Amino acid sequence: MTQDGSDLVERARDGDEHAFVRLVEEYERAAYRVAARILNDPADAKDAVQEAWIIVWQRLEALQDVERFGGWLYRIVANVALRHRERRSSRQSTLNGYRALVGESVESMDVSTSQMTDEIEFLPAALEAVSARARLLINLRYFSRLSTRRIGRILGLPPGTIRSRLHRTRLAIRKEIERMTTHPTGREHVPHDFRKEEFRRQTWGGGWKPLFTGDLSGWDTLVQWDDVDKERYRPIAAGEVPENVEIVGNGLLLDGSGGGVCLATGDVRWHDMELSLLVTPIDGWCEINFRWDDSEGPYTRPWYFLSMHPGDATVAVQRNARGWVTPLSMVHYPSELGREYAVTILARADSITTYIDGALVNQVTDRHSPRGRISLGVSDSKALYRDIQYRALRLLPEVPEALAYRWESDDDMPEEFRLPAHTTEV
Incomplete structure (x- = not known):
């Protein structure tokens, strides 16, 4: 790098926007070539x-050596391009699911290939017109690629019943597509996956990484003990699937019908982080724990969790301190069993914000748990979590002493944690 180039990087590093613009102009073409080699698509490469x-x-x-700016930049471009390619593969998988659904729905019908292709465009919207239970069947059969026998085992129904319900659902979808093509100005449906993908991409851009890719190595399972103080997490071995857990495509089916199931992953140093996933409550309620700092034991420090209760029609962000639960934001939110919801959790500094299907649901300010991992749980219930992705924006290697809330027993816990004095309802 020339002396002028080093000066530009140093000035840009110090916040000089004009110097940064000049860096963009100097490296733009080379950066584009790196992305284009990976993506093989001009528009995707520009994005x-x-x-x-x-x-x-x-x-x-954070760049220490300005002389290495070029290599550092190209690594960032390559990583972003690779993530774009992964997302493109995921969208292709979804498209293949639509094709399979259309192809099976037109068996024994006089429908041309071109007409089938046209109908794929209407499928995401048409799916919103059928019931939540019917959508769950479609998701499991065509997008998670499960057999009718396995779906029946998950839902507790005979395979024959699953086949007949799938047949009726396909007919209902075909009828909805015909209605949409015949009366294009009728009631509009917002495709569920479209809401999730567009909201995630347009609001915060890229940088999302999958937390689950088909294997649970790197995850932990909570070992249940009679004494809650002795509960602990156990690492899951490569290829292992814990009891009451089932891998469903790119998701996890947790069956806590006879008790509880909890799986944890991530970095205990996560401070500013964002989590995005698709959640389907199948029976009962489900919860997503975050900022769970279990470095000194599962219940040594407080953490937060988002719970969705279809029965009570509520969504809540709550704080748990050794079992003492304080509701921080409890919102009336009607939800259905069997329906898939796009859930996003943003935890930044003292602020916690949640979105469901792209709509703001909870907003909380609380500083009692500054960092931690995430975990997915069910208790006397069943839920499917899939397409689990995250962005870790900032790590907190050490917890400041002012925020180091920890205790070994209830006697050590301040009164504020044992009483829901900070409860607010939105």
């Missing part, structure tokens, strides 16, 4: 480079 420049601006002050 990846734009996203990479945002990351560069956010992280430039």
